[in-house]
Amino acid sequence: MKSGIWHKRFKKPLHPTIKKFSDSTAEDERLVIYEIMACLAHVQMLRQCGIVKKTEANSLLKALNKILTQYKSGKFKMHSELEDVHMNIEEAVKIIAGKSGDKLHTARSRNDLIATDLRLYARDSTHKIISRLIDIQKQLLEQAKRNSNTVIPGFTHLRPAQPITWSFYMHAQFQRFARDLDCLKDALKRINVSPMGSAALAGTSHPINNKLTSTLLKFNRVAENALDAVSDRDFITELLYICSQIAIHIASFCEDIVIYTSPDYDLIELNDSISTGSSIMPQKKNPDLFELLRAKAGNAIGNLCSVLTILKGLPSSYNRDLQEIKSVLFRQVDESIKCLEVLTIGVARIKIKEKDWVHQPSFICATDLVDYLVRQGMAFRQAYDLIAECVGNSNNNIYLFIRLCANRSKLDENIIKKIITPYYTVKNRISSNGTGFKAVRQALKRAREQVFTL
Structure with a gap:
């Protein structure tokens, strides 16, 4: 040899x-x-x-x-x-x-060849990631469908904020991945460019037809400048950025799942097939799958930073440094595909726990009491201050809170109880992108049409 x-x-x-x-x-x-x-x-x-x-x-x-x-x-x-x-x-x-x-x-060089090979690989990989994103979106919609009327606490700062439906929460995750899909589809426009005919860096003296080569490889167009074409790896950094964004969306979702399965929250139950135990504590049921997925975001961000650092300060045209980008790209594409596959399995095996609290008065609906007073003619800030003072003086006793609100607002206690009942609150949400049952049904219908026409 x-x-x-x-x-x-x-x-x-x-x-x-x-x-x-x-x-x-x-x-x-x-x-x-x-x-x-x-x-x-x-x-x-x-x-x-x-x-x-x-x-x-x-x-x-x-x-x-x-x-x-x-x-x-x-x-x-x-x-x-x-x-x-x-x-x-x-x-x-x-x-x-x-x-x-x-x-x-x-009439060719290894320089335009490797640029072409990587673009063909990136194009195929992008379509694979798109397919996996659609799979997870379908599973999120299935979860939403199974639990369309289930009410859970919505959180800000990890504190109970306002009641929402589980299907509303699933739709929020769906939207994150929808943005990722849009980014990948748009990135294909920049991936799908042919470097063939660039040769080493300056083109060739042979009478080639690089438009024909581009067409045969199903590229959208020929690169405009040979010098740029042999060194351009922007399409890789863009793909790695989108993979990082996907990983961050997965990590945030998984963080929620880890929290919601904890005893302090106790909102969802994980199927045994996606849970692990302890080598010493026989009672443990751990969400290791979601913890591992959460950690993968660090790898994705690291891979993106690695490629950006390799590219930083390189002179124009091809340099051998670019060889080091290949393994990083391959590693991240593999991991992105695997993470989405595993997450799809995990989402299918989540069970939401329905609770009686949704039919009991709760502080989580305090904002709805403010809104009710506003609809009765009170200025928002005045209504907010009134309810805030009642919360502060209630010592976290919901029934004392109701009495205080009744005394201050002159509303009937039974009306207040009804207004601050989580299920009633969700039922009366009417904004088109909110958690109201009707709004979520319509949003999920649009989401299904979006996914199943792809």
């Missing part, structure tokens, strides 16, 4: 330790199919433009398709002596196609 395509330039071989250090064949394994796709399109373009003979092109195409078949069946092996995926494919083509193989690299 040859050591490297550039070896004739040098009088001494590359030091074996340095050779091993710079080898990227292991991580390039997942780029093989994209490299072959790029080669197939490139050869078809060379044939169309008359840069290689039809017989030579046909020989190259036959060899590439044979390698593709070998790869799909697990028979194609990469060799570290050949440094990277590009030279491994070229050498394999030469073995099959003979002298015609020497023409494969005409």
